[in-house]
């Protein structure tokens with residue numbers, strides 16, 4: 001059976017060039033970069049070289065780059081770190097309603113520590129409402145953290161306009177970013193987990209924002225913020241692509257998915273009701 | 283995806299008794315699309331026995347497996363016996379359910395009970411519901 005991995009927001013295979021670049025340090029070269037003895041030299045040089053190249057790429061100074069173990073760590077460090085550093089200037093931060101939980105929970109933690117946080121709503125497409133954002137900014141706002149590209153529905157924010165709103169006001173913008181090729185659907189009358197299980201039995205990996213697929217049995221906060229009705233959010237299906245996916249992979253999905261949808265709809269009382277309504281009955 | 287027992291997977295992949303009964307003697311609907319899963323049970327009653335049980339379900343793997351096993355457990359039983367199909371029995375029959383899927387087993391038993399209630403009230407008989415107090419969310 002063909003195996004097609006389309007859940008790259010969850011995790012994605014290592015890029016071969018990354019593996020290649022890292023192999024020497026995983027295999028042969030070891031040592032703590034802080035060490036005085038010369039086991040530390042090669043790792044230290046490698047890290048400083050990476051820092052300098054990254055700084056060059058984004059136009060910053062090398063010492064402004066801090067490496068962490070993950071996106072979650074980075075968001076925690078950036079938001080809590082900035083809040084702590086600038087608290088003399090103000091104690092208000094702004095996020096959007098569709099942030100990753102590492103941002104939302106950092107904001108909640110700060111609220112417990114005496115900061116104020118505003119969550120700006122989004123429209124039906126997941127775009128941050130710029131007028132609401134403008135209104136949310138106060139004299140004491142120090143950080144605005146908004147996800148540049150949403151990993152769940154693929155919405156790309158108008159980050160230049162957002163930056164303009166912040167310019168000259170002493171506010172630090174924090175654009176969280178992560179976007180694989182993203183195809184997000186709601187397939188009415190059927191539930192996400194059931195789709196995922198059947199897709200998996202055909203060798204296809206995808207994900208869903210339905211309540212039943214979450215541990216907390218809550219629909220995705222992103223879909224909820226977009227005011228997608230709960231029964232529609234329940235039918236969410238998300239494909240996120242990687243570079244190795246082929247045209248044939250996608251064709252296989254396009255062949256496999258419709259019979260799965262049919263099969264679940266035949267089972268669905270909501271679909272039966274819909275059909276009855278359509279044919280004019282009650 | 284939660285880790286489901288072989289029995290749950292079997293009933294999810296090959297659900298028994300899916301469908302509607304056109305001239306059902308009782309229909310029971312439980313849950314609603316707003317809180318998640320939804321089930322509709324259809325029953326046929328002959329000599330106080332469930333001669334046919336069918337269902338339609340909008341929901342996750344557990345919800346579909348639960349409806350399937352409940353329909354199987356209820357078939358051929360007397361109304362009194364069918365009333366004794368509890369969420370705990372349903373979960374046991376499925377070789378267990380993941381913790382956060384237990385609400386699905388409530389739904390199945392409740393929908394069946396509602397179908398029996400519906401039958402009794404149509405017959406003009408007293409309805410003595412044994413529905414669980416604990417509602418799913």
Ligand SMILES: Cc1ncc(COP(=O)(O)O)c(C=O)c1O
Pocket residue numbers: 009010069070071072073075100102147149151176177178
């Ligand atoms: C936009 C965004 N920010 C942060 C994270 C968290 O990253 P990590 O899983 O590396 O902690 C993710 C993870 O998917 C993400 O999509």
Ligand SMILES: [Zn+2]
Pocket residue numbers: 212318319341342343344345386
């Ligand atoms: Zn469910």
